[in-house]
Amino acid sequence: MTSPAAELQGITKRFGAVVACDNVDLALQRGEIHGILGENGAGKSTLMKVLIGLVLPDAGAIRINGESRRIGDPAEAAELGIGMVHQHFSLVEPLTVWENVILGEPIRLDAAAAKRRVGEISERYGLAIDPDERISDLSAGLRQRVEIIKCLRRDPAIVILDEPTSVLTPGESEQLFEVLRLVVERENKAVALVSHKLDEVLAATDQITIMRAGAVVDRRDTADADAPGLARAMVGRPVSLRSEGAALGHIEAFEDDRLATGPVVEAARATEPQPVLSIRGATARGRDRRTLLDGLSLDVHPGEIVGVAGVEGNGQAALSDLLSSLLPLESGTVRVRDERPLPGRPGAMAAAGVAVVPADRHESGCVLDMTVAENLTLVSPPRPRTGRALLDRAGRALLDRAGRQAHAERLIEQFGIQTPGADAPMWSLSGGNQQRVVLARELSGDPAVLVAAQPTRGLDVGAIEYVSERLREAAADGVAVLLISTELEEVLDLADRIVVIFRGRIVGEMDRANLDVERLGLLMSGAQEAAAS
């Protein structure tokens, strides 16, 4: 047998006290798709960054075609025939497709030749795209195509894809895997597919390496692998809970028990026919005049979880911003209970009873440079109370620091936030615990509506289960929960009713009882007509 296309031996990488990779071996064979499966933080991405030259390992060796090599930067990796499609796009939006593809190449600018080259690649791999299209006009799926073409233009022998499906509809994901299959079978390339989703690794790969806490815990032929076994290997214990299954991208989990939460919701909705959150015809543009929301209408009733499914970049961020008072509307209204908070006015939504767990908690969910106690009381800091009306009115300008401390300690206990203390700075907490702080603050305000945008992004499985549980509890307590997520599995797991967002509007709706994953996928890709039939 010939030597593998790429071989990593005993790779170890530490970041401070954290061991990201601990003596990891990995061999990528030509003509194979190799799945690298693991939770967030398992060390998958670090391992790939070692191979592409973005991270220098503390120990270990890299062999390319059997020869020992030292890869210092991505340019050296490219010379050795290694290309990577990153999770986050690195495209220049105002430029066209072909301009992005040749960007950074030390060649003379020849537009015709470059376009020809893009055309050749797109034909060879079935990646249809117009080389003259501007990146800013492209959907996330097409942008990824550009990234793949960028990677393939150098004809690499080894292709790495890091979480490629997070921006794709189910249909687009399948197309991607077809392309990968083509690349592997026709051109004998070696492909590494990094993912935390069980289903896609099972569907698309030939070999699977499972990582946990920086180490390889298992290797299998995909043919011999099954979902429960992989899940157990990934998490280190049997996975029984539904949210955990969802977190691992195991969609089948709910096709069986999709009626589980049905009846409860029906009861809740029957008693409360009035929606507590009602958005009508919301239209908004960004500063660059781009349409963010295009006549979006949405109702959420008390006690139900409405999931907003959709491919990233279709207005999810704008919807979350709208409900965080961060986005003013050109037209349309928002009603919360009997109030009509003015969109965009500071604090209006929070005052009306809308709690938000934002997708980017560092941007609008918490203040990293403040303490945990301060972060737990951002919206309504406690004022001193004496019981005397006159004194209390004067005291409204003052901050009750002791009261804040006590309140914070209570929430830390209640929500199990792991922190050295209430006055530790927020940045010193792990991502999962920061998310708990945000959840604790938002839920402790007794909200009417809870908006959760990508609430489990970047969390480990245990934290995901916790957050999911809290959302269900909130709904059970009569809070109207709006879950905005690009992880379809997460929406399917939690939502009682699913709406699909596409280009800033709601294009379809589906009850949990009538779940049709295929139709959902079509709606997400904007194929409205097809879905209507």
Place this chain on the structure above:
Amino acid sequence: MTATSAGAGDVRYDRAREGATVLGIYLASIAVALVAAALVLLATGGSWTSVLSALLDGSVRGPGRWGTTIGVAIPLLLVALGTIVNSRGGLVNLGQEGQLFVGAALGTYVATHIGTGGPGVLFLIMLAGVAGGAIWAGIAAVLRYQRRMPEVLTTLLLVFVASQAVGYGLKNKNLLLDPTPDQANRNLISERLRPDTRLPRLDWFGNEFPMTAFIALLLAILVALVLRWTIVGFRLQMLGRGPRTAHRAGVSEARYGGLALVVSGAFCGLAGAFMLAGGDFGNYRLTPNYPVNIGWEGLLVALVGRNHPLVSIPVAFIFAGLRTGSGFLAATGVDRDITKVVQALLVLALLVPPAILFVRDRRRALAAAADRV
């Protein structure tokens, strides 16, 4: 409860260790500066002990020098306090020098046009100073929140506008120029403040300084209390550290940011009025180039004091000492350019640690942000 099962990797945070680190960085930085200053002096044939000794004589050791240094420290501290308010709100004010100048000019105008004297007029002068500084910073605030013009630029550019505008006033007898007909050389200076509109000066053990020293100290304590114990202070700092989060939590950027800029300008204007009526600057007269860099140096005081009002008290005194001490350097016989290098090295020694700490904090925040991926 499943609560405690998840979430690992909490970073240890230790206040005592943090304090020791900060102190260590400062000591190291000052030591390096002293060594470098000594080397510069040795290389140019000077004596570093005599330079150091002259600096100490001029700032604290000489008779009455404590008073002089305190007199300079008062406006420095006030400017720093204003700067702290806007910095905590996440705004960059670089126009202290101009706000101070306008405050002093408006104070002069009131003092020379009211015709009478007494404590009431003195109070009006102070009020005019506050209003002048607040209006000058208010222009930048309006431009920032009505027209989205960055306050970094507008405040800085308004310094030059202020200096031209006050210069015009100083050429015009109806405005600020001393109308006394027998003035020989037509200097561009204002009338002197009447003795009964000057700030009372205290004499402690032969050290003379204006009583505003205590007002400045009280204001420093007040700013510290407001930042720590009031809702306004809390929300202002929320705005500074997380503007989007603050907006969602109900903090209006225009209201709090604008307020921070105006308050900042008001402190600078008050500093100008204190300088005018205090007697340590310009002999109770407004002159061109009146602020003599007090605005810029006050900004540095806030920076070195790491935006803490109480820490800024000793820092203001140290900066004042460097100023008053330099008056004695000429007597050492060391070349004037060299003594300026020595002074600059000492200022740098104080500025480098905040810069190091800033970069460290940024790195830490970036590292914390990186764990999302």
